Amino acid sequence: MTNATLLDKNTHANLYINNARAGELGDNINYIPIVADELKQLVLDYPVYFMKNPQTGQFELYALTGFTAGENLFLHQGSWRAQHIPLHIKREPFKLGLRDTPETQPSDNDLAVLINQEHPRVNANIGERIFDPQGEPTAYLNAVCEQLMMLIHGNKRTSAFITTLLEHELLEAVQLSLTQHGEKQTYTGLYAINEQALAQLDIQALKSLHEMSYLQACYMIIASTGHIQKLLNWKSEL
Amino acid sequence: MNDTLKSIVIVGGGTAGWLSAGIIAAYLQKHHSLNYKITLVESSDIATVGVGEGTWPTMRRTLQNMGVDEAQFINQCNVTFKQGAKFANWHSTKENDFYYHPLMMPQGFVDNALAAAWLTQNTDSAEPYNHFANFVCPQHALCEHNLAPKALTTAQYSGVANYAYHLDAGLFATFLKDHCINKLNVTHVIASVLSVNNNVHGDIHSLSLDNNTTICGDLFIDCSGFKSLLLGENLKVGFKSCKDILFADSALAVHMPYEDDTQAISSHTISTAQTAGWIWDIGLQTRRGVGHVYSSRHISEEEAKEQLFDYLNISPTKRADFNVKKISFEPGHREKFWHKNCVAIGLSAGFLEPLEASALLLVEISANFIAEQLPANRQVMDITAARFNRTFNYRWQRIIDFLKLHYMLSERTDSLFWQQHCAEQSIPQSLQDDLALWRTHIPNDNHFDYSVEVFPAASYQYVLYGMGFKTATTHYGNHPSAIKKAQNLATKNTKDTAELVNKLPDNRTLLKQIKQYGLQKI
Numbered sequence: 001m002t003n004a005t006l007l008d009k010n011t012h013a014n015l016y017i018n019n020a021r022a023g024e025l026g027d028n029i030n031y032i033p034i035v036a037d038e039l040k041q042l043v044l045d046y047p048v049y050f051m052k053n054p055q056t057g058q059f060e061l062y063a064l065t066g067f068t069a070g071e072n073l074f075l076h077q078g079s080w081r082a083q084h085i086p087l088h089i090k091r092e093p094f095k096l097g098l099r100d101t102p103e104t105q106p107s108d109n110d111l112a113v114l115i116n117q118e119h120p121r122v123n124a125n126i127g128e129r130i131f132d133p134q135g136e137p138t139a140y141l142n143a144v145c146e147q148l149m150m151l152i153h154g155n156k157r158t159s160a161f162i163t164t165l166l167e168h169e170l171l172e173a174v175q176l177s178l179t180q181h182g183e184k185q186t187y188t189g190l191y192a193i194n195e196q197a198l199a200q201l202d203i204q205a206l207k208s209l210h211e212m213s214y215l216q217a218c219y220m221i222i223a224s225t226g227h228i229q230k231l232l233n234w235k236s237e238l
Numbered sequence: 239m240n241d242t243l244k245s246i247v248i249v250g251g252g253t254a255g256w257l258s259a260g261i262i263a264a265y266l267q268k269h270h271s272l273n274y275k276i277t278l279v280e281s282s283d284i285a286t287v288g289v290g291e292g293t294w295p296t297m298r299r300t301l302q303n304m305g306v307d308e309a310q311f312i313n314q315c316n317v318t319f320k321q322g323a324k325f326a327n328w329h330s331t332k333e334n335d336f337y338y339h340p341l342m343m344p345q346g347f348v349d350n351a352l353a354a355a356w357l358t359q360n361t362d363s364a365e366p367y368n369h370f371a372n373f374v375c376p377q378h379a380l381c382e383h384n385l386a387p388k389a390l391t392t393a394q395y396s397g398v399a400n401y402a403y404h405l406d407a408g409l410f411a412t413f414l415k416d417h418c419i420n421k422l423n424v425t426h427v428i429a430s431v432l433s434v435n436n437n438v439h440g441d442i443h444s445l446s447l448d449n450n451t452t453i454c455g456d457l458f459i460d461c462s463g464f465k466s467l468l469l470g471e472n473l474k475v476g477f478k479s480c481k482d483i484l485f486a487d488s489a490l491a492v493h494m495p496y497e498d499d500t501q502a503i504s505s506h507t508i509s510t511a512q513t514a515g516w517i518w519d520i521g522l523q524t525r526r527g528v529g530h531v532y533s534s535r536h537i538s539e540e541e542a543k544e545q546l547f548d549y550l551n552i553s554p555t556k557r558a559d560f561n562v563k564k565i566s567f568e569p570g571h572r573e574k575f576w577h578k579n580c581v582a583i584g585l586s587a588g589f590l591e592p593l594e595a596s597a598l599l600l601v602e603i604s605a606n607f608i609a610e611q612l613p614a615n616r617q618v619m620d621i622t623a624a625r626f627n628r629t630f631n632y633r634w635q636r637i638i639d640f641l642k643l644h645y646m647l648s649e650r651t652d653s654l655f656w657q658q659h660c661a662e663q664s665i666p667q668s669l670q671d672d673l674a675l676w677r678t679h680i681p682n683d684n685h686f687d688y689s690v691e692v693f694p695a696a697s698y699q700y701v702l703y704g705m706g707f708k709t710a711t712t713h714y715g716n717h718p719s720a721i722k723k724a725q726n727l728a729t730k731n732t733k734d735t736a737e738l739v740n741k742l743p744d745n746r747t748l749l750k751q752i753k754q755y756g757l758q759k760i
Contacts, residue, residue: 189391
């Protein structure tokens with residue numbers, strides 16, 4: 001992880017965060033980790049897939065934004081072509097960390113906001129202020145804090161969701177093939193909901209998935225993959 | 239005679255016994271309802287030999303079919319990944335003499351374009367060989383770098399490169415036992431066999447046990463080890479020695495700790511030839527298993543021990559600290575493996591030597607044969623038995639030939655052992671015929687009698703060309719399109735190799751990650 005320091009109203013009093021959308025500002029990524037709580041908004045714009053975290057091998061939920069490293073097809077002439085931007089992007093350059101190393105299970109009170117000062121959004125005059133002249137958090141910072149809390153709780157709910165899907169063997173590997181300039185390329189490492197397996201679940205399993213709202217999430221994810229065509233179109237326009 | 243076969247009794251609780259039980263039980267459970275019973279009888283006071291710390295890639299399918307979680311198996315049986323074997327000093331005693339027998343197929347294997355290109359470019363080479371394996375597949379390089387055959391994101395039992403396992407045979411037997419009893423409904427009886435009781439037809443009717451019970455069965459599987467309690471002792475099926483072809487008859491094994499927990503774990507078996515045998519060196523997670531397999535007709539146990547400790551760089555004063563386990567065996571196999579209602583699997587069927595890790599493979603394919611072709615009743619059993627014997631006699635003979643190939647191609651003349659191995663009278667006619675053919679033809683799978691060979695043609699290529707054997711392929715010349723194809727394949731291989739070396743984690747790192755996170759099913 002890049003260097004993150006504890007956010008401090010004295011040290012960081014005069015910093016600005018540039019929230020313009022641009023590759024140089026860190027938006028140049030082709031997949032973005034998301035939490036299940038965001039699905040309702042994000043499936044309107046993004047194809048959503050499961051991918052494995054290379055450090056842990058565990059499945060996580062992602063919005064796909066491009067096909068090659070650094071390619072974010074949603075970025076277009078200085079704007080982000082979507083109604084909603086994933087929390088993971090919006091909260092940059094902040095994240096949550098532990099204040100100290102607690103001896104017991106850490107609670108929300110042990111969490112503190114950290115800032116990555118090397119992030120390209122951090123600067124001395126453009127964008128949003130973090131603290132007002134009195135040293136109080138700005139509305140912007142308060143909104144970010146809320147987003148960070150949503151992410152940290154959402155992550156737990158998301159991994160519970162994925163664990164349940166795996167128990168029911170509802171994920172399957174998918175391969176995307178696309179032809180660009182006459183050359184065929186395949187993208188592996190993506191996993192989607194196995195629609196056939198979902199359709200064959202017994203009534204008990206369906207009921208338990210429904211009660212957790214997982215069933216709804218599954219169908220949203222299935223529908224979201226249709227956005228791949230939009231991404232392909234955007235790519236062919238490049 | 240026409241009663242349905244219902245009860246299978248396995249005698250012996252070593253790796254062979256539990257692996258056979260697991261394979262047969264998993265197959266029957268998947269295909270049938272529960273109108274049969276599998277019982278394994280094991281004595282509490284017989285030590286298992288625990289040969290075979292190396293497996294074949296087939297073990298992945300075997301374990302998966304049994305419903306085993308790969309990460310659990312890896313974590314509980316001290317398992318590491320095996321991507322082949324490195325043979326050092328088999329060809330000559332020169333310092334850098336080695337070749338790999340990797341588990342991956344050569345690139346574009348079907349028409350042997352790469353092998354032909356390699357042979358053409360090496361005809362005038364002053365060097366005896368320049369690493370055939372490295373020219374045709376990426377695995378030579380993966381092994382040289384101690385890399386794993388997969389990443390943490392690769393699904394269980396899948397590989398980026400083909401792989402098998404190294405394992406602790408004792409832990410493996412225990413692991414299989416738990417799985418068989420708890421998941422596969424195998425009945426476990428701990429008792430010694432006092433007597434084997436036959437019926438009037440000579441079939442085994444029952445076993446009298448030392449817990450005052452008698453156990454009846456329709457089919458008996460003899461996994462009693464070298465003792466061959468049922469097939470050898472009771473049914474008097476003879477033994478066919480092959481010590482005139484393969485000379486090794488003894489092994490000395492030690493456990494060697496790692497220097498520290500950062501020492502690289504090899505992802506291949508290292509086999510280093512000695513004056514009268516060879517030393518295996520297998521890296522497990524927590525220790526190395528090292529042993530010297532040798533011919534007692536050529537060197538004494540003391541000499542063999544000295545060579546083993548020299549290999550390990552253990553100074554004479556510290557040698558007494560090591561617990562050296564000695565195993566003696568007669569290389570060979572039973573004249574037949576299935577007789578009456580009894581079939582032998584594992585050491586009771588035979589044992590050649592640890593080279594190429596064929597012992598566990600034979601257990602797997604024997605048990606699979608039984609599971610898939612289980613005779614419905616006693617009446618048809620003799621037909622199945624005859625087929626089993628025909629198939630496995632062929633397989634043992636093929637294995638003997640293949641093992642012999644490793645020795646007889648050597649240019650070593652430094653001891654009687656190697657000289658005798660290269661002497662024509664010690665080489666089976668079948669192998670001599672193969673070699674005559676291969677002097678002008680690159681081995682391909684059509685050269686063999688069975689569609690499913692124990693060792694595929696690719697394995698023969700790796701050993702032949704690793705040992706400096708030459709096939710004169712150019713008597714018709716190479717077609718320009720074949721040359722072009724070979725160039726493309728060679729370029730692809732160089733590219734694939736660089737990519738994989740860059741992408742794959744090292745063996746030790748991956749094993750540590752698997753311990754923490756497990757492996758996904760997909």
